[in-house]
Amino acid sequence: MGHRTLVAYDRDGYDLHYAHWGVDPADLTPETPFGGPPDDGTVRERAADLLDPSGGRLTDERRTAVDPDPLATGLTFEEACARLDPVEHEALYVVDPDFAVRRYLVFALRDDRAGPRTALVGYDDARDAAYLRGWLAGARAVRAVAAPAPGAVLAALRWLDPGRGTVVYPLDDERGA
Known part of the structure:
Protein backbone atom coordinates (compact mmCIF):
# COMPACT_ATOMS: atom_id res chain seq x y z
CA MET A 1 0.00 0.00 0.00
CA ALA A 100 11.31 23.34 8.42
CA VAL A 101 8.77 20.50 8.14
CA ARG A 102 5.50 20.26 10.06
CA ARG A 103 4.16 16.71 10.05
CA TYR A 104 0.49 15.81 10.28
CA LEU A 105 -1.23 12.43 10.41
CA VAL A 106 -4.44 12.29 8.40
CA PHE A 107 -7.40 10.80 10.28
CA ALA A 108 -10.94 10.21 9.11
CA LEU A 109 -13.52 11.18 11.72
CA ARG A 110 -17.25 10.79 11.93
CA ASP A 111 -18.97 13.81 13.42
CA ASP A 112 -22.67 13.07 13.98
CA ARG A 113 -23.47 16.77 13.68
CA ALA A 114 -21.33 17.72 10.70
CA GLY A 115 -20.82 14.46 8.79
CA PRO A 116 -17.46 13.07 7.68
CA ARG A 117 -14.47 15.15 8.66
CA THR A 118 -10.72 14.93 8.32
CA ALA A 119 -8.38 15.71 11.19
CA LEU A 120 -4.74 16.63 10.70
CA VAL A 121 -2.87 15.94 13.93
CA GLY A 122 0.66 17.23 14.32
CA TYR A 123 3.28 14.72 15.45
CA ASP A 124 7.01 14.63 16.19
CA ASP A 125 8.36 11.22 15.16
CA ALA A 126 7.41 7.61 14.37
CA ARG A 127 6.88 6.77 18.04
CA ASP A 128 4.54 9.73 18.50
CA ALA A 129 2.66 8.76 15.31
CA ALA A 130 2.19 5.20 16.61
CA TYR A 131 0.87 6.58 19.92
CA LEU A 132 -1.63 8.83 18.11
CA ARG A 133 -2.86 6.01 15.87
CA GLY A 134 -3.40 3.87 18.97
CA TRP A 135 -5.13 6.73 20.77
CA LEU A 136 -7.55 7.19 17.87
CA ALA A 137 -8.25 3.45 17.64
CA GLY A 138 -9.06 3.44 21.37
CA ALA A 139 -11.28 6.50 21.05
CA ARG A 140 -13.18 4.89 18.19
CA ALA A 141 -13.64 1.70 20.22
CA VAL A 142 -15.01 3.68 23.18
CA ARG A 143 -17.34 5.58 20.86
CA ALA A 144 -18.62 2.31 19.39
CA VAL A 145 -19.31 0.79 22.82
CA ALA A 146 -20.29 3.74 24.99
CA ALA A 147 -21.89 6.03 22.38
CA PRO A 148 -20.65 9.29 23.91
CA ALA A 149 -22.11 12.65 22.96
CA PRO A 150 -21.88 13.58 19.28
CA GLY A 151 -18.51 15.08 18.44
CA ALA A 152 -16.83 13.63 21.56
CA VAL A 153 -13.89 12.08 19.69
CA LEU A 154 -13.33 15.30 17.78
CA ALA A 155 -13.41 17.35 20.98
CA ALA A 156 -11.10 14.93 22.79
CA LEU A 157 -8.67 15.01 19.88
CA ARG A 158 -8.41 18.79 20.17
CA TRP A 159 -7.88 18.54 23.94
CA LEU A 160 -5.32 15.74 23.63
CA ASP A 161 -2.50 18.22 23.26
CA PRO A 162 -3.26 21.74 22.02
CA GLY A 163 0.41 22.16 21.09
CA ARG A 164 0.02 19.59 18.30
CA GLY A 165 -1.75 22.11 16.09
CA THR A 166 -4.70 19.88 15.27
CA VAL A 167 -6.57 21.01 12.17
CA VAL A 168 -10.00 19.65 11.32
CA TYR A 169 -11.27 19.92 7.78
CA PRO A 170 -13.78 20.83 6.45
CA LEU A 171 -14.37 23.69 8.81
CA ASP A 172 -17.74 24.01 10.51
CA ASP A 173 -18.74 27.61 9.88
CA GLU A 174 -22.03 27.29 11.75
CA ARG A 175 -20.26 26.57 15.03
CA GLY A 176 -17.33 28.88 14.36
CA ALA A 177 -14.92 25.95 14.37
Whole structure:
Protein backbone atom coordinates (compact mmCIF):
# COMPACT_ATOMS: atom_id res chain seq x y z
CA MET A 1 0.00 0.00 0.00
CA GLY A 2 2.87 2.42 0.60
CA HIS A 3 3.01 5.30 3.03
CA ARG A 4 1.19 7.80 0.86
CA THR A 5 2.11 11.31 1.86
CA LEU A 6 1.20 14.67 0.39
CA VAL A 7 3.98 17.23 0.67
CA ALA A 8 2.97 20.90 0.54
CA TYR A 9 5.81 23.32 -0.16
CA ASP A 10 5.11 26.90 0.92
CA ARG A 11 6.12 28.99 -2.10
CA ASP A 12 3.77 32.00 -2.25
CA GLY A 13 0.94 29.53 -1.97
CA TYR A 14 1.39 25.81 -1.57
CA ASP A 15 2.75 23.50 -4.24
CA LEU A 16 1.38 20.03 -3.58
CA HIS A 17 3.50 16.95 -4.34
CA TYR A 18 3.05 13.21 -3.78
CA ALA A 19 5.34 10.68 -2.08
CA HIS A 20 4.05 7.13 -2.44
CA TRP A 21 6.49 5.57 0.04
CA GLY A 22 6.58 8.59 2.32
CA VAL A 23 9.72 10.60 2.86
CA ASP A 24 11.98 11.22 5.82
CA PRO A 25 11.46 14.90 6.74
CA ALA A 26 15.18 15.18 7.49
CA ASP A 27 15.84 14.46 3.80
CA LEU A 28 13.89 17.56 2.70
CA THR A 29 16.60 20.20 2.49
CA PRO A 30 17.49 23.05 0.11
CA GLU A 31 20.06 20.69 -1.49
CA THR A 32 17.57 17.78 -1.75
CA PRO A 33 14.14 19.45 -1.86
CA PHE A 34 12.39 16.20 -2.88
CA GLY A 35 14.34 13.89 -0.58
CA GLY A 36 16.54 10.97 -1.46
CA PRO A 37 15.65 7.77 -3.32
CA PRO A 38 12.28 6.24 -2.42
CA ASP A 39 12.23 3.38 0.06
CA ASP A 40 10.58 0.90 -2.29
CA GLY A 41 13.28 -1.76 -2.71
CA THR A 42 11.34 -4.54 -0.97
CA VAL A 43 8.31 -3.99 -3.17
CA ARG A 44 10.45 -3.94 -6.31
CA GLU A 45 12.06 -7.26 -5.33
CA ARG A 46 8.70 -8.95 -4.69
CA ALA A 47 7.11 -7.51 -7.81
CA ALA A 48 10.01 -8.69 -9.98
CA ASP A 49 9.08 -12.27 -9.14
CA LEU A 50 5.42 -11.74 -10.01
CA LEU A 51 5.34 -9.27 -12.89
CA ASP A 52 7.02 -8.45 -16.14
CA PRO A 53 7.36 -4.70 -15.56
CA SER A 54 8.75 -3.84 -19.01
CA GLY A 55 7.44 -0.44 -19.97
CA GLY A 56 5.59 -0.01 -16.68
CA ARG A 57 6.10 2.16 -13.65
CA LEU A 58 8.27 -0.44 -11.94
CA THR A 59 10.98 0.12 -14.53
CA ASP A 60 11.03 3.85 -13.83
CA GLU A 61 13.89 4.41 -11.42
CA ARG A 62 12.61 7.32 -9.41
CA ARG A 63 15.46 9.37 -8.06
CA THR A 64 13.55 11.10 -5.27
CA ALA A 65 11.01 10.02 -2.67
CA VAL A 66 8.77 13.00 -3.51
CA ASP A 67 7.55 13.23 -7.09
CA PRO A 68 9.07 16.47 -8.45
CA ASP A 69 6.02 17.06 -10.68
CA PRO A 70 3.43 18.91 -8.58
CA LEU A 71 -0.15 17.77 -8.34
CA ALA A 72 -1.18 21.42 -8.02
CA THR A 73 0.46 24.80 -7.44
CA GLY A 74 -0.48 28.10 -5.81
CA LEU A 75 -2.98 26.54 -3.39
CA THR A 76 -4.14 28.03 -0.11
CA PHE A 77 -3.73 25.79 2.93
CA GLU A 78 -7.47 25.11 2.85
CA GLU A 79 -7.27 24.08 -0.82
CA ALA A 80 -4.36 21.76 -0.04
CA CYS A 81 -6.41 20.22 2.80
CA ALA A 82 -9.34 19.72 0.45
CA ARG A 83 -7.14 17.43 -1.68
CA LEU A 84 -6.49 15.10 1.25
CA ASP A 85 -8.36 11.82 1.30
CA PRO A 86 -8.05 10.08 4.69
CA VAL A 87 -8.62 6.72 3.01
CA GLU A 88 -5.76 7.31 0.58
CA HIS A 89 -3.29 9.58 2.40
CA GLU A 90 -1.48 8.72 5.60
CA ALA A 91 0.27 12.03 6.21
CA LEU A 92 0.66 15.63 5.15
CA TYR A 93 4.03 17.35 5.40
CA VAL A 94 4.10 21.15 5.20
CA VAL A 95 7.52 22.42 4.16
CA ASP A 96 8.26 26.05 5.02
CA PRO A 97 10.55 28.18 2.80
CA ASP A 98 13.42 27.49 5.24
CA PHE A 99 12.68 23.72 4.92
CA ALA A 100 11.31 23.34 8.42
CA VAL A 101 8.77 20.50 8.14
CA ARG A 102 5.50 20.26 10.06
CA ARG A 103 4.16 16.71 10.05
CA TYR A 104 0.49 15.81 10.28
CA LEU A 105 -1.23 12.43 10.41
CA VAL A 106 -4.44 12.29 8.40
CA PHE A 107 -7.40 10.80 10.28
CA ALA A 108 -10.94 10.21 9.11
CA LEU A 109 -13.52 11.18 11.72
CA ARG A 110 -17.25 10.79 11.93
CA ASP A 111 -18.97 13.81 13.42
CA ASP A 112 -22.67 13.07 13.98
CA ARG A 113 -23.47 16.77 13.68
CA ALA A 114 -21.33 17.72 10.70
CA GLY A 115 -20.82 14.46 8.79
CA PRO A 116 -17.46 13.07 7.68
CA ARG A 117 -14.47 15.15 8.66
CA THR A 118 -10.72 14.93 8.32
CA ALA A 119 -8.38 15.71 11.19
CA LEU A 120 -4.74 16.63 10.70
CA VAL A 121 -2.87 15.94 13.93
CA GLY A 122 0.66 17.23 14.32
CA TYR A 123 3.28 14.72 15.45
CA ASP A 124 7.01 14.63 16.19
CA ASP A 125 8.36 11.22 15.16
CA ALA A 126 7.41 7.61 14.37
CA ARG A 127 6.88 6.77 18.04
CA ASP A 128 4.54 9.73 18.50
CA ALA A 129 2.66 8.76 15.31
CA ALA A 130 2.19 5.20 16.61
CA TYR A 131 0.87 6.58 19.92
CA LEU A 132 -1.63 8.83 18.11
CA ARG A 133 -2.86 6.01 15.87
CA GLY A 134 -3.40 3.87 18.97
CA TRP A 135 -5.13 6.73 20.77
CA LEU A 136 -7.55 7.19 17.87
CA ALA A 137 -8.25 3.45 17.64
CA GLY A 138 -9.06 3.44 21.37
CA ALA A 139 -11.28 6.50 21.05
CA ARG A 140 -13.18 4.89 18.19
CA ALA A 141 -13.64 1.70 20.22
CA VAL A 142 -15.01 3.68 23.18
CA ARG A 143 -17.34 5.58 20.86
CA ALA A 144 -18.62 2.31 19.39
CA VAL A 145 -19.31 0.79 22.82
CA ALA A 146 -20.29 3.74 24.99
CA ALA A 147 -21.89 6.03 22.38
CA PRO A 148 -20.65 9.29 23.91
CA ALA A 149 -22.11 12.65 22.96
CA PRO A 150 -21.88 13.58 19.28
CA GLY A 151 -18.51 15.08 18.44
CA ALA A 152 -16.83 13.63 21.56
CA VAL A 153 -13.89 12.08 19.69
CA LEU A 154 -13.33 15.30 17.78
CA ALA A 155 -13.41 17.35 20.98
CA ALA A 156 -11.10 14.93 22.79
CA LEU A 157 -8.67 15.01 19.88
CA ARG A 158 -8.41 18.79 20.17
CA TRP A 159 -7.88 18.54 23.94
CA LEU A 160 -5.32 15.74 23.63
CA ASP A 161 -2.50 18.22 23.26
CA PRO A 162 -3.26 21.74 22.02
CA GLY A 163 0.41 22.16 21.09
CA ARG A 164 0.02 19.59 18.30
CA GLY A 165 -1.75 22.11 16.09
CA THR A 166 -4.70 19.88 15.27
CA VAL A 167 -6.57 21.01 12.17
CA VAL A 168 -10.00 19.65 11.32
CA TYR A 169 -11.27 19.92 7.78
CA PRO A 170 -13.78 20.83 6.45
CA LEU A 171 -14.37 23.69 8.81
CA ASP A 172 -17.74 24.01 10.51
CA ASP A 173 -18.74 27.61 9.88
CA GLU A 174 -22.03 27.29 11.75
CA ARG A 175 -20.26 26.57 15.03
CA GLY A 176 -17.33 28.88 14.36
CA ALA A 177 -14.92 25.95 14.37
